[in-house]
Amino acid sequence: MELFDNLILGFGVAITPINLLYALIGVLLGTLIGVLPGVGPVATIAMLLPITFNLNPVSALIMLAGIYYGAQYGGSTTAILVNIPGESSSVVTCLDGYQMARQGRAGPALAIAAIGSFFAGCVATLLIAVAAPPLAELALKFGPSEYFSLMVFGLIAATVLARGSLIKAIAMVVLGLLLGLIGTDVNSGVLRFTFGIPELSDGIGFVVVAMGMFGTAEIISNLDLKDKREVFLSKVTHLYPTKEDLKRAWAPIMRGTALGSCLGILPGGGALLSSFGAYTLEKKLSNHPEQFGKGAIEGVAGPESANNAGAQTSFIPMLTLGIPGNAVMALMIGALMIQGIAPGPQVMNEKPQLFWGLIASMWLGNLMLVVLNLPMIGMWVKLLTVPYRYLFPSILVFMAIGVFSLSNNPFDVLIMAVFGVLGYICVKLECEPAPMILGFILGPLMEENLRRAMLLSRGDPFVFFQKPISLGFMIASAVLLVIVALPAIRKKREEAFVEEAK
Amino acid sequence: MRIKSPKDFWAGLMFIGTGLFFAIWAYAYYQMGTAVRMGPAYFPFVLGGLLVFLGVLVLIEGFALEASGGPLQLPFSLLDLLIALAIFAVLIYLAAKAGISSDYGMLAASLVVTVLTVLYRPNAKALVLISVACLVYGYLMKPLGLVAATAALVFISAYGGHEFKWKEVSILFVLLIVFSYLVFVKGLTLPFPMWPAAWS
Numbered sequence: 078m079e080l081f082d083n084l085i086l087g088f089g090v091a092i093t094p095i096n097l098l099y100a101l102i103g104v105l106l107g108t109l110i111g112v113l114p115g116v117g118p119v120a121t122i123a124m125l126l127p128i129t130f131n132l133n134p135v136s137a138l139i140m141l142a143g144i145y146y147g148a149q150y151g152g153s154t155t156a157i158l159v160n161i162p163g164e165s166s167s168v169v170t171c172l173d174g175y176q177m178a179r180q181g182r183a184g185p186a187l188a189i190a191a192i193g194s195f196f197a198g199c200v201a202t203l204l205i206a207v208a209a210p211p212l213a214e215l216a217l218k219f220g221p222s223e224y225f226s227l228m229v230f231g232l233i234a235a236t237v238l239a240r241g242s243l244i245k246a247i248a249m250v251v252l253g254l255l256l257g258l259i260g261t262d263v264n265s266g267v268l269r270f271t272f273g274i275p276e277l278s279d280g281i282g283f284v285v286v287a288m289g290m291f292g293t294a295e296i297i298s299n300l301d302l303k304d305k306r307e308v309f310l311s312k313v314t315h316l317y318p319t320k321e322d323l324k325r326a327w328a329p330i331m332r333g334t335a336l337g338s339c340l341g342i343l344p345g346g347g348a349l350l351s352s353f354g355a356y357t358l359e360k361k362l363s364n365h366p367e368q369f370g371k372g373a374i375e376g377v378a379g380p381e382s383a384n385n386a387g388a389q390t391s392f393i394p395m396l397t398l399g400i401p402g403n404a405v406m407a408l409m410i411g412a413l414m415i416q417g418i419a420p421g422p423q424v425m426n427e428k429p430q431l432f433w434g435l436i437a438s439m440w441l442g443n444l445m446l447v448v449l450n451l452p453m454i455g456m457w458v459k460l461l462t463v464p465y466r467y468l469f470p471s472i473l474v475f476m477a478i479g480v481f482s483l484s485n486n487p488f489d490v491l492i493m494a495v496f497g498v499l500g501y502i503c504v505k506l507e508c509e510p511a512p513m514i515l516g517f518i519l520g521p522l523m524e525e526n527l528r529r530a531m532l533l534s535r536g537d538p539f540v541f542f543q544k545p546i547s548l549g550f551m552i553a554s555a556v557l558l559v560i561v562a563l564p565a566i567r568k569k570r571e572e573a574f575v576e577e578a579k
Numbered sequence: 580m581r582i583k584s585p586k587d588f589w590a591g592l593m594f595i596g597t598g599l600f601f602a603i604w605a606y607a608y609y610q611m612g613t614a615v616r617m618g619p620a621y622f623p624f625v626l627g628g629l630l631v632f633l634g635v636l637v638l639i640e641g642f643a644l645e646a647s648g649g650p651l652q653l654p655f656s657l658l659d660l661l662i663a664l665a666i667f668a669v670l671i672y673l674a675a676k677a678g679i680s681s682d683y684g685m686l687a688a689s690l691v692v693t694v695l696t697v698l699y700r701p702n703a704k705a706l707v708l709i710s711v712a713c714l715v716y717g718y719l720m721k722p723l724g725l726v727a728a729t730a731a732l733v734f735i736s737a738y739g740g741h742e743f744k745w746k747e748v749s750i751l752f753v754l755l756i757v758f759s760y761l762v763f764v765k766g767l768t769l770p771f772p773m774w775p776a777a778w779s
Contacts, residue, residue, distance in 0.1 A: 248633040262619040300705035490717025506590040536615035
C-alpha cells in the first residue's frame with residue numbers, strides 16, 4: 078500500500094529528536110496561548126514566522142501546525158473552568174462545560190474534551206493522508222480558469238460562513254482583495270497605490286496586516302472591556318468520566334468529528350465554524366435538549382471534537398491546492414514561501430518528507446497533547462490567574478519585535494499600528510476582519526489567474542463556464558449565494574450565530 | 580435622526596468611499612487595457628466598482644428609518660481621528676521641511692497625540708496609546724536601541740490599560756527586556772542594537 082509507505086516515511090521524519098522537540102514546543106505553546114484569552118493562534122504564528130527563517134522547513138511547519146491544533150485543546154480548558162473562551166472556537170464549550178464545572182464535574186468535562194479532541198485528531202490526520210494525494214493529483218490539472226473559479230468559490234464560502242451580515246462580509250473580502258493589490262504589478266511592473274512610498278513597492282506584508290487586524294486590534298477591544306476574570310478555583314478532582322458519561326459522549330464525538338472534518342475542508346471553515354455547527358447539531362438530535370446549557374456532556378463532546386477535526390482538515394486545501402482556507406493557513410503558506418517553497422499541488426511530489434512528515438507529526442502532536450495536558454491542567458489554571466494588565470504589554474513586545482525584525486524597518490511597525498486602528502474600526506462597525514484577510518492573501522493570485530485565463534480565452538469571459546471543473550466551482554458558488562440569500566435561511570443563519578454567541 | 584442601524588450606515592459609507600478611491604485612482608493613473616490584455620488598472624477598477632455597489636447595499640439596509648434604531652452616531656469620533664491624522668501629517672511635513680528625518684516628526688506627533696488623548700479623551704486611551712506604543716517602538720529602535728524602545732512600548736501601552744502601577748510595570752519591563760535579550764538577540768541573533776547608537 079502506497080499510503081502505508083508514505084506514512085512510514087512521514088513517521089521516519091517526524092520521529093527524529095529535533096522534529097519531536099519542535100512538535101512539543103508547538104503544542105505546548107499552542108496550549109499556552111489557547112488557555113490565555115486574548116491571544117490567538119493567528120497572532121502567535123505571525124509572531125513566530127520571522128523566527129522560522131532560521132529553522133529547516135519541516136521543523137518550522139511542524140511547530141506552527143502544533144500551535145494551531147494545540148490552541149484548540151487549550152481553549153477548552155479556559156472555557157470549562159473560567160467560562161471565558163480562551164479561543165474563539167471554544168465559545169460554545171463555555172455553555173455546557175462551565176455548567177459542568179459548577180456542578181463539580183470539571184474533571185470529566187476536561188477529560189471528555191481531551192478524549193474527543195484526540196479521537197478527532199486521529200481521524201482527521203488519517204483523512205488528510207487519504208484525501209490529499211488524489212486531490213493534489215486533480216489540482217495538477219488545474220489551469221488559470223479553474224484556479225480563478227476555485228478562489229471565487231473559496232471567498233464566497235468564507236463569507237457565507239462568516240458571522241454577521243453577508244453583504245458586509247463580501248464587501249470586506251473585496252476590500253481585502255484591493256489592499257492586496259498594493260505594490261508592484263507583476264505583469265507591467267507599474268507601482269500601484271504606493272503613493273510614492275518606497276516601502277510599499279513590495280506590497281504590504283501579510284504578517285503585518287494579520288498582526289494589526291488580529292493582534293493590536295484585539296488588545297484594544299479587550300481593553301475597552303473591563304478586566305474581570307474569576308477562575309473557578311475548586312479543585313479539579315476525579316478526572317475520569319463515568320461509564321454513563323462515556324456512553325452519552327461517544328456518539329457526539331463521532332458526529333462532531335465527521336462534521337468538523339467536512340467543514341474544515343471548506344475555505345473559510347476551520348475550527349470556529351465546526352464547533353458552532355456541532356453544538357447546534359447535538360442540541361437538535363438530543364433526546365433531552367432541555368439539558369443543554371445546564372451541563373450536558375454532549376454539548377462539550379461534540380463541539381470540542383469538531384473544532385479539532387476542523388482545525389486539522391483545514392490543512393487539506395492548503396497542502397494540496399496551495400490555497401489558504403483561513404488566516405492560519407495563510408500564515409502557513411507564508412512560512413512555506415519564507416523557506417523558498419512555492420505552495421501548490423507539486424509540494425507533495427517534490428517534498429514528500431515535508432508533506433508526510435507534517436501529517437505524521439500531527440498525530441504525534443495530538444498524542445502529546447493528551448498525555449501531557451491532562452496532568453498539567455493545574456499548571457494551566459494557575460496561568461489564568463495572571464492578570465491581563467501584565468499580559469498585553471508582553472504580547473505587544475513580542476509582536477513589535479516580530480514585525481520589526483521582518484526587514485528592520487520601522488515602517489512595518491507603522492503599518493501594523495495603522496491596521497490595528499482599522500481593525501478596531503471594523504470591530505466597532507461589526508465588520509468581520511477574517512474575510513478581509515482572506516481576500517488580502519488571494520488578491521494578487523486571483524488577478525494573475527484572471528489575466529491568464531482571459532488571455533488564453535482571447536477575452537471570452539465564458540471560459541469560466543465552459544471547462545467542467547471551473548463550471549462546477551461557479552455553480553457551487555452561485556448555489557451557496559442563493560441559498561444564503563433566501564429570506565428564511567438567511568434569518569436562521571443570523572439567528573444561529575446570535576444565539577450561540579451569547 | 581434615528582435610523583435602523585447606524586453601524587451599517589457608516590460601514591456602507593466606508594466601503595463606498597474606499598471603493599470610489601481605488602476605482603478613480605486606478606482609472607486616473609494606470610492603464611486600463613482590454614479584457615484580453617488587462618492593464619494594471621483593470622482589476623482594481625472593477626473591484627472598486629463592486630465595493631461601491633456593495634457599500635450602497637449595506638447603506639440602504641442600514642438606512643431604513645425606524646423608531647427602535649439608534650441615533651446616527653459613529654461608535655467613535657471621526658473628528659478626533661482626523662485631528663490626530665492632521666497632527667501627524669503636519670509634524671512629518673515640518674520635520675522634512677527643517678531637514679531632519681521624518682522619523683522625528685513621527686515621534687513628535689506621537690507624543691502630541693498621546694498627551695492630548697490622555698488630557699482630553701480618556702475614552703480613547705486604549706486605542707491611541709496601544710497604537711502609539713507600537714509606533715514609538717519602531718522609530719526609537721534605530722537611534723536608541725532595544726532597551727529604550729522596549730521601555731517606551733511597555734510603559735506607554737501599560738498606561739493605556741485600566742490600572743497602572745509604576746512598580747509592577749517596571750518589574751514587567753525588566754523581565755521582558757531580559758527575555759527579549761536572551762531569546763531574540765542571543766538565541767536567534769537578530770541584529771538589534773541594545774543601547775543608543777551614540778554611546779558606542
